[in-house]
Amino acid sequence: MYIIKVKGVAKIPDYVQLRDDKFTLLAYFRVDRPDKSLDKIGLGDRQDYIMGIVNDLPFGKILKLEL
Incomplete structure (x- = not known):
């Protein structure tokens, strides 16, 4: 599993993406x-x-991530 932290802009908040090994x-x-x-x-x-x-x-x- 992979984790990505995405920076928000203006009124859009910061987000996190969790993706599997195929990046879905x-x-x-x-x-x-x-x-x-x-x-x-x-x-x-x-x-x-x-x-x-x-x-x-x-x-x-x-x-x-190794869970």
Whole structure:
């Protein structure tokens, strides 16, 4: 799984993309509201771990997650 942090512009907030190994979009959520999206794809129990990575990840970088 890959994680990408996307910088928002003007009134558009910052977003996070979670993608599988084939780079198919699994989840797309605001940095400040990950709850429902992570629960929907079965990663609600890993929210603290994922958001810890998101907070340290620079915008525009792709990081491979080992879950």
